[in-house]
Amino acid sequence: MFQRFFRREQNDEAQDKKLEASVKKTRSSFFGRIAVLLHRTEITDELWDELEDLLISADVGVGTTEDLLETMRARFRRGEFRTGDELESALQAELVDLLRAPAKDDQPLLEDNLTVVLMIGVNGVGKTTTIAKLGNYLRSQGRQVMLAAGDTFRAAGVEQLEIWADRIQLPCVGSQTGADPGSVVYDAVAAAKARGLDTVLVDTAGRLHTKTNLMEELRKVRRIVDRQSVSSRSLLVLDATTGQNAIIQARSFAEAAGLDGIVVTKLDGTAKGGVVFSIVRELGAPVLFIGTGEAIDDFSPFDPEAFVAALFAEEGDES
């Protein structure tokens, strides 16, 4: 259901171009090379090896890469395709299929009633910036949004979100550094209810998933949200430059606070977030949004087909 809600509009060409441009940078890197070498007609052993190298170098991960290539090899043996071009199309389709989230698809991110979304993740991934972007985006989609500055640990963590809130003119519930994050949630929900808002986005402090006390704190915060008679969600923010540790991170955060969706950030760099394939595959959680820069509009709902197509697009290809 949320797919309909979040699918990009037909006329949102500016966003399309932006995504394409930002992802275009990769074409001379990993996936671009796949596209180039796949245009040979023959499918040789060497080609499979090169494919493996390219996928691994894109952080797809050894396990997923091997499964993927084994599937392609089996299909090749069955005679489903013969040329490099055909292999490319089949590979694209396979990657898109991987990205389509099972089960969680039917649950919308936001309900009609007050929905509280916890933004969670390790240090430095871009949670605070993403909240601002998401808040701004949801408001443009008609939601009544409030932000909650729940990073009460990091120096100037609260101020950072407050500055964003001021820039984009969204209400923000602040607190003091050192305050209990649970109480920030409590206050934000009360304020949202009083003002008749339907969306609260809660920033949390970055934390390594290996810190048991911090994960316990997160569990507690999620429990507090759950008890507020609101719809509660957790969105994991992942840095696209992260390697295979992202999978473990996602698993740990999911266990502690639930996992209703993923946002992949910093996709404007040269890392193309290949770990996304492994995470969706292993956790069955959908990628909902991507971040492509530090500006408020560097943000898009996740569209697997557009994402994979852009990765495989040839240099100079305008489609």
Place this chain on the structure above:
Amino acid sequence: MFESLSERLQGVFDQLGRKGKLTEKDVDEALRQVRLALLEADVNFRVVRDFVARVRERAIGVEVLQSLSPSQQVVKIVNEQLLELLGEPARLATAPAPPTVIMLVGLQGSGKTTTSAKLAVHMKKQGSQPLLVAADPYRPAAVTQLQILGKQIEVPVYSESGAAPPDVCAAAVRQARINGQSTVILDTAGRLHVDEDLMNELLEIKRKTSPTEILLVADAMSGQDAVKVAQEFQERIGITGLILTKLDGDTRGGAALSVRQVSGVPIKFVGVGERTDALEPFHPDRMASRILGMGDVLSLIERAQENFDEQRVLELQKKMKSNTFDLEDFLDQMRQLRKMGPLSQIMDMIPGMSKAMKQGGGDAALQEKELKQIEAIILSMTPHERHHPEVIGGSRRRRIARGSGTTTANVNQLLSQFRQAQQMMKMMAGGKIPKGMAGLFR
């Protein structure tokens, strides 16, 4: 940090251990596992390729085939190669004239600001007066963040609102010079290595401040792209060192291996927490042993070392029998002894030596000092003198004493100890095993 990788490699080496003598096929199979383990650990795939090739080259060769326990040799080789990849520990450089300017650069979210504060704490401990510079005007509350940290650690923070970072940095350095602050730490804004404008800004900062150190702050959980980032920063700006952050997580940390290898730049520090005291110098040997695991595999390596030494002792026995034990062998034994540590059985072998060690109260540092002295003396000898110590008369002894920075009394003592050891060898060669030596030849 490397625990999962080390578990995986441990599994490989356990397998190897049970197979006995290794064929080429076995080595290849083992290396296939090693390759997988390293890739899963986020080591860059090209670095893995080179690593595996190098280990293979050394493992399939005379060394492995001749050895009594080839599997242990492979473990040893992998460990040595990992150590080589991680490189030597390196220290922070100081400028010939203060202030020393340290510039921190890196991607967004890598931990530059926290690391800046940590570095300031580190410099303070070393007796320096650091000045932190808030050179990030872009990120909301970035300056505030550094100011708050500065207050916490009682280090001044320089900032200027509305000014461009290169000017801010230049002004800060000027102020530091005037105020007698010996270190200036520039906390620059996070940026992409592919952002032309921001990379040029870094060049401008560099031009205006002539930093002694340009340290790339990199997240230890980075994937394959880490090498590209390091390469780009190296090529565009020129970096002098790396700081790896967030090592208190459970990332396998392969980026540490690859970035070091590919950028040619040493890792100088690692960040191991969010607090301002959570900065440690980089210990490559600790990292390597973490990759291989502390448990079974390390004892495997130890056993390999013992085996190797046992072979050397057997060779030594041969020499003793043919009466060719000379000062080279003596030096060799001294070095073996040092490697094994003060509890080694071989210590008891050397009359006079062990007494001196015991007199030192078993103090490891003292023993090390004595060993170093012996080493220096023997190295000041010519090869001929080492093979035929009987020719070492008065003038030679004086020369050797001078060359090794010791006294002729020290040289005399060593030669007398050596003669006693020689006699001991003769006894052993003659079938009389002195007490304490028996275990050595099992």
